[in-house]
Amino acid sequence: MLLERRRVALVEDDPIMGESLLQRLTLEGGTVKWWRDGTAAAREVPKFKPDIVICDIRLPQMTGEDLFRQMSDKTAAPFLFITGYGDVDQAVRLMRAGAGDYLTKPFPMDEFLGRLDGLLRPIESEASGVLGLSPGMRAIETLLLRLADRPAPVLVTGETGVGKEVCARFLHARSANAEEPFVAVNCAAIPDDLIESEIFGHERGAFSGAVDKHLGYAERAGGGTLFLDEIGEMPLKLQGKLLRLLENREIDRVGGAAPVPFRARVVTATNQALPRAVADGRFREDLLYRINVVSIEVPPLRDRPEDIPWLMQRFFDALTQDGTSLRGISSLAEEAAIVHAWPGNVRELRNRVERAVALADGDWIAPVDLFPEQPAPADTTSVVASLATARDAAERREIVRALGATSGQIGDAARLLSVSRTTLWEKMRRFGLGS
Template sequence: MPSERGRILLVEDDAVMGGTLAQRLRLEGYSVEWAHGAVEAAAALARRVPDLLLSDLRLPDGSGEELFLAYRERLAGTPALLMTAYAGIDQAIRLLKAGADDFLVKPVETADLLGRIEALLARKLVAPEDAVLGPSAAIRRVEAVLRRAASSDSTSLLLGETGTGKEVAARLLHALSPRARLPFVAVNCAAIPADLLESEVFGHERGAFTGATSRREGYAERAGGGTLFLDEVAELPPQLQAKLLRLLEAREFTRVGGNAVLPFKARTIAATNVDLDARVRDGRFREDLLYRLDVIRVEIPPLRARPEDVVHLARHFLESASGRSPRPLRGFDEQAVKAMETHAWPGNARELRNRVDRAVALADDPWIGAADLFPDRRGATATEDAAATLAEVLVAAERRAVASALEVTGWDVGAAAARLGVGRSTLFEKVRRLGLARPVETSGSPASGTG
């Protein structure tokens, strides 16, 4: 039976070390799946997301770094502990900035390794019945981080594509914190004209500029001892970035046109849908400000990476919108559910809410159908069926080609990738998407199944 202590995916090609680690971890009460290489690990990750990834970096058919980066979205907050016998500070920093949780240099002290694993796995998932953001393991991992961060006053940085629910996560973080009864003040930095942003955030005194007929409290002041949420923080102009840095460092500010220094008491949560590290490299975002904002980083996975949440969220949106419907609504029919589960949701939860709201307003039947949610597909004909059949044929052909290349090369991912004319990261993704797995060895080599 699966262990209650957690499921670990161990990626290690050394038979002696891998066998020793797997045995010790099982003795400690963990469930262990042992993958002997990158491709085998990719197949394991395609089948099931573990509670912790423990991977060597140098593998015979790829690298642990490529594996981690290729599956970072699917891991979606799963702790990753990476090991190497070839210590490189640049690589360690690169991996930690990319989202890895810890980095060890071989030989590994068993007690140290076990301690780190225990600490990482202390980040337990929120139970499905207690989850607020959704039922998927990916979003429950996010919620677990938010719950742990709620008691802290540290600045949090929420990252994720547009529409993934970063403000919802920020509001949950505030609601779970000791500041819950105090104001939650949200600022969309991209929606306010640059010449007004400073006075909107910090406030202004009467006469500070043309049109300032009275004193006005800014968002930083109105937040009081609550939470100041800076959405789309990457859009702040350089001058305001400097002032925000001072706000966070000195915990004080001055209204535009004023002299009085006022205390800043609120907790700050920032959010963005862009790569701030890239903005720093391009000189468009201050590195010192990023350090101040990026104390507790939380990445919100896109909806396509957590399909279990789609129907759950749709039903929530339907319940919220049904009061505005001129007719009673009973729910979604089977075709609607199937259509939602197979849609890629490029607009994430915001697109889902939009489609549900439109269906509620226009649906003729008590049961919302696929055509109500996707009117652009209305009137689908045999042409679509032919396209679907063609797509299936193409996928089958791709599966045969990838499987053949792997078999011919003895599952050497580098050689197979070269044979197929793709990169190794691309091949990892194809193995995951196509559900391929290396044939199980029947000789005396160590087993790689779950414990």
């Protein structure tokens, strides 16, 4: 239906007009709330968080124009004004001020619904947990889905091994240009004397050894995505050329006479603090502004424990798809993984699961298979002393699983665990799980 999953704020003092619109908008699938005066609407509409506001211009206590101007810094929802013939000049003034559209009374319902449809923004896809179950990774997934078909440059930051390239590949895969190439370049892995030629390409004879024309990574990306990893390691002399590439959308091959059009989207990544690199004179400030149109920080694995069992199972499934005698990952191994600090983040987790799959002695992956460097308990006294720790680890693991299964909703997770919301909240605080 036209308004399915939409929230509509209706501000209309005429009871007949208001009732008619309320019924029709509800039939179209909308969640509609009706206000009969501007003062109440100004107070309550922002809390309602509407997708669109339908507003009469002549209202008791406050005009529709005053309401629009008062709410302009509280909601981004478009306004569709309903006017009488005498209010057209005012409606035009409101359009110039940023209102969405207006209709003069009386109007055909089909025309009204058509104008409404034209103002509604497309519903954004919701996070499905492809990148992780934690609230942080779900928020990143939602943001990447919003950016998928918008060409703005994206800068992905975070510690080594958190999954910055995974995020860039997800962004590319969800875009309209997913069939075009995804070209990844590690700026730290290419020697300084070759990086210009590798990224921008060169013409035959451009320098000694250039026996043929070479298409650089930027050109090979076509209309897809050029992913520049470790952008903070790019030589300073080459940063100016990258800036020109982004601003002019043209590739200057080494030794080339004419520029080549550049069509790809640029996504960059770094584990450095680029503002500090700018202050140290190692990175151009103007380039930072250009690549940092949208910035996404991927949290370290230690800050998203909900993702650890999920990632472990994904890695286990991928590593054993050709067959294995292992039955799975033990709950004790999961508990040990959840309390580990993971300095190497997701990359370390994958490596440890891969080692465990290759060398595990039993039917289930045990803590010792993941962390062979950790000493076993020296005697039974230490085992007994660790029972409280083991109990806490088990509770923490179950809470993490429940939060992951309910997308972080504390009330739903409490019901799943058969405890009160207050009890769950206190345990989350004790285990450092935040809100």
